[in-house]
Amino acid sequence: xxxxxxxxxTGTFTVGNRxxxxxxxxxxxxxxxxxxxxxxxxxxxxxxxxxxARYAVDAAMRACNSQLLCVNATGCLEVFSTPYxxxxxxxxxxxxxxxNAPAVASGVAAALRAKGRTETRVLAQGGxxxxxxxxxxxxxxxxxxxxxxLYICYDNEAYMNTGVQRSGRTPPGARTSTTPAVGxxxxxxxxxxxxxxxxxxxxxxxxxATASVADLHDLEEKVTKAMSIGGARFIHVHxxxxxxxxxxxxxxxxxxxxxxxTGLFPLFEGEHGEVISTTPIRRRQPVExxxxxxxxxRHVIGDPQALAAIQAxxxxxxxxxxxxxxxxx
Amino acid sequence: MTQxxxxxxxxxxxxxxxxxxxxxxxxxxxxxxxxxxxxxACPAGENIQGWLHDAEEGRYEDAWHTLTADNPLPAIxxxxxxxxxxxxCNRGQxxxxxxxxxxxxxxxxxxxxxxWKISCAPQTGKxxxxxxxxxxxxxxxxxxxxxxxxxxIYEAGAEAGGMMRYGIPQYRMPRDILDAEIGRIAGLxxxxxxxxxxxxxxxxMDAERCDAAFIAIGAHLAKRVDIPARDAGGILDAVSVxxxxxxxxxxxxxxxxxxxxxxxxxxxxxxxxxERLGAKEAMLIYRRTREQMPAHDFExxxxxxxxxxxxxxxxxxxxxxxxxxxxxxxxxxNGWPQPTGxxxxxxxxxxxxxxxxxxxxxxxxxxxxxxxxxxxxxxxxAGMMTGRPGIFAGGDMVPAERSVTVAVGHxxxxxxxxDAYLRGTRFEHAPRPELATFDRLNTWYFTxxxxxxxxxxxxxxxxxxxxxxxxxxxxxxxxxESRRCLSCGNCFECDNCYGVCPDNAVKKLGPGQGxxxxxxxxxxxxxxxxxxxxxxxxxxxEQI
Numbered sequence: 001x002x003x004x005x006x007x008x009x010t011g012t013f014t015v016g017n018r019x020x021x022x023x024x025x026x027x028x029x030x031x032x033x034x035x036x037x038x039x040x041x042x043x044x045x046x047x048x049x050x051x052x053a054r055y056a057v058d059a060a061m062r063a064c065n066s067q068l069l070c071v072n073a074t075g076c077l078e079v080f081s082t083p084y085x086x087x088x089x090x091x092x093x094x095x096x097x098x099x100n101a102p103a104v105a106s107g108v109a110a111a112l113r114a115k116g117r118t119e120t121r122v123l124a125q126g127g128x129x130x131x132x133x134x135x136x137x138x139x140x141x142x143x144x145x146x147x148x149x150l151y152i153c154y155d156n157e158a159y160m161n162t163g164v165q166r167s168g169r170t171p172p173g174a175r176t177s178t179t180p181a182v183g184x185x186x187x188x189x190x191x192x193x194x195x196x197x198x199x200x201x202x203x204x205x206x207x208x209a210t211a212s213v214a215d216l217h218d219l220e221e222k223v224t225k226a227m228s229i230g231g232a233r234f235i236h237v238h239x240x241x242x243x244x245x246x247x248x249x250x251x252x253x254x255x256x257x258x259x260x261x262t263g264l265f266p267l268f269e270g271e272h273g274e275v276i277s278t279t280p281i282r283r284r285q286p287v288e289x290x291x292x293x294x295x296x297x298r299h300v301i302g303d304p305q306a307l308a309a310i311q312a313x314x315x316x317x318x319x320x321x322x323x324x325x326x327x328x329x
Numbered sequence: 330m331t332q333x334x335x336x337x338x339x340x341x342x343x344x345x346x347x348x349x350x351x352x353x354x355x356x357x358x359x360x361x362x363x364x365x366x367x368x369x370a371c372p373a374g375e376n377i378q379g380w381l382h383d384a385e386e387g388r389y390e391d392a393w394h395t396l397t398a399d400n401p402l403p404a405i406x407x408x409x410x411x412x413x414x415x416x417x418c419n420r421g422q423x424x425x426x427x428x429x430x431x432x433x434x435x436x437x438x439x440x441x442x443x444x445w446k447i448s449c450a451p452q453t454g455k456x457x458x459x460x461x462x463x464x465x466x467x468x469x470x471x472x473x474x475x476x477x478x479x480x481x482i483y484e485a486g487a488e489a490g491g492m493m494r495y496g497i498p499q500y501r502m503p504r505d506i507l508d509a510e511i512g513r514i515a516g517l518x519x520x521x522x523x524x525x526x527x528x529x530x531x532x533x534m535d536a537e538r539c540d541a542a543f544i545a546i547g548a549h550l551a552k553r554v555d556i557p558a559r560d561a562g563g564i565l566d567a568v569s570v571x572x573x574x575x576x577x578x579x580x581x582x583x584x585x586x587x588x589x590x591x592x593x594x595x596x597x598x599x600x601x602x603x604e605r606l607g608a609k610e611a612m613l614i615y616r617r618t619r620e621q622m623p624a625h626d627f628e629x630x631x632x633x634x635x636x637x638x639x640x641x642x643x644x645x646x647x648x649x650x651x652x653x654x655x656x657x658x659x660x661x662x663n664g665w666p667q668p669t670g671x672x673x674x675x676x677x678x679x680x681x682x683x684x685x686x687x688x689x690x691x692x693x694x695x696x697x698x699x700x701x702x703x704x705x706x707x708x709x710x711a712g713m714m715t716g717r718p719g720i721f722a723g724g725d726m727v728p729a730e731r732s733v734t735v736a737v738g739h740x741x742x743x744x745x746x747x748d749a750y751l752r753g754t755r756f757e758h759a760p761r762p763e764l765a766t767f768d769r770l771n772t773w774y775f776t777x778x779x780x781x782x783x784x785x786x787x788x789x790x791x792x793x794x795x796x797x798x799x800x801x802x803x804x805x806x807x808x809x810e811s812r813r814c815l816s817c818g819n820c821f822e823c824d825n826c827y828g829v830c831p832d833n834a835v836k837k838l839g840p841g842q843g844x845x846x847x848x849x850x851x852x853x854x855x856x857x858x859x860x861x862x863x864x865x866x867x868x869x870x871e872q873i
Binding site (some may be wrong): 007008009010011013014015016017018019027029031035037038039040041042043044045047048050051054081083084086087088104169217249251252253254257283301309 | 341342349776822839
């Protein structure tokens, strides 16, 4: 939850704010931030995932006094950061396979416990494909055993690294290389979806949250809170992908913000299977504002029926999570 | 590393810092300063965004020093300036413009209360004559003094201040504030010669051993029109009435019903003054409509609140005793009023003309090279110099909008040109950066906050005295209001660029130092520029 402060020009909406005391600024505003994912990585221009990973891991590093070990699933994040023998990670880091990151992290946590190194914490991370499709079995097991791991999923809504194939997180209507915008029902199917935060909550684990790269204060607070808790924890971070979404690199933040403000990506927190808080929308926007900046939705813009269906999804989220409130700003 | 490597490892481990991703870039971000619309609109050339930046942190004395680098009279301007800055303010497109003049007044009043001091450059040995101690003359004297020149001001009146004293009523411009700000300029070593009208400019310059002169005698002669009148005794002019009130020789009774002819700010000032002098009814007779009135909107509103009546689209056709005959007008297709031939008669004991002013520049006619045009207005070049080298002029007596702030701007510009003239150089304006327009901002980041309003004196006390109507802001409110500034076009260190760069290619240099780009790694994605709230980053093509 973004901190509500008395009027300070930009309040806590910006990364820092020279008018606020240091504690109210973000980890990213400090010169001491770890830069866990440092320069020279090969992510595309304007990569939301590179940003999300630095935000989350830097916050986690600060929360545990830099006693952190990261396990990475295969995916963009792993490929662009660690082409052998170079690495962009400034944190102890381990990669095994595409689908087994939660299981490897469980093993690392068990090994640390066996060695009595209780001060060292474990963070596992992966993209949406590695998490909600390929790694779901391992992840569910990690949740169900309540292993002491914080798992962070950076969701860019398709398999971007291998050429933008559809994933379980690809939204309805979106064009990917496997759901082309042709035929009577162009783009990805309407009707189903896969919500890992809700799946995680179904395991009644101690802490689940959704976050966005566009709301840094909210994201850092959630990571920090998750790090203060033991057991299995899960954070789902929405990260735009200029390449896969067909958007301008400079629009990454704007898109992430619009996903939140349209209601398409609701921000909430859950504990032990219950939603405990939701982040209200500050300036509500129609979904078209979000969709029209992305080539993957170009065919949707001229299709009132598809547009209405996507708007209905946003409206449902707003109802379900009570995202529009009086005096929300 | 020559030690034995683990199984299946053949290469030494390395950091991605060896991979200079800056080579991907086709465009690069650069930090820029754009011109904030407030600064752009300020006739005195104040760095408004700059002093608000200081005030936002509660550094009021620094703010005041930034302000007084351009304008020596903030407590006065915070009260009487028509604040074109606020009309231009980008925040006006978001909710309401920043209440700039109220903060300026707060800073001006704090400076007087706490006795903040101005420092001057070492003496240059040059001496400048200033004729007239209105806003323009005071401004020129102040800036010349700060540049190290000696200054002597000749003032025809008994007290310094010009139209600020003899034209602006006390309910807008309390005299203790006026005296204090003039006193501060005198304290810099500017010599004042009061009751000293200059008759022969060159002789005075020789007598005072001056190397240059700045003439700013204002426009104090009322324009008159021919009104057929049987008894002209009841017809006064606005400038004389306002001056009379100040000098204490105003008529003790101005009349029960007073008609003011004109539609400018002076017309409103004199109508409201008449009410305070005991007139039961003050009415304005103006030949055009409210939209076309040259008077500023808030002044019209205040006058209407105080019960001033207005006869729009009317001219005075004749005055006969206590009867004023007015002719109704109508606008033609070009918006000009045309007579209709319909007449009306109003009761008025007194008619006051407020039809504009002329300059008494006769004494300049004998100076070679000085060109005088209609109404005594003196021609000057872009550097405020008349046709005669070394003699400059400004304020109401040169062709421009006539306001205190424009006059102060002239004084500053003239001072800089006089300084260059005395040093044998040319004054060059700093290059003007491009305007920080609203579409350059990312206003999502700014917290919603509506303008704070200044309290006003209650109506009964307003009409019964010349007490100041508009009240000042307290410190907390002034701070709140300063923080509403969007800092258009100039970095205010929000850390957004530093935070949103996916490549850690922005270096934070520390408080007050800003940031710099690391072009070895910047891929040119443009996120920093897109997310900069104030439009202080430009994206420019790479030179290939």
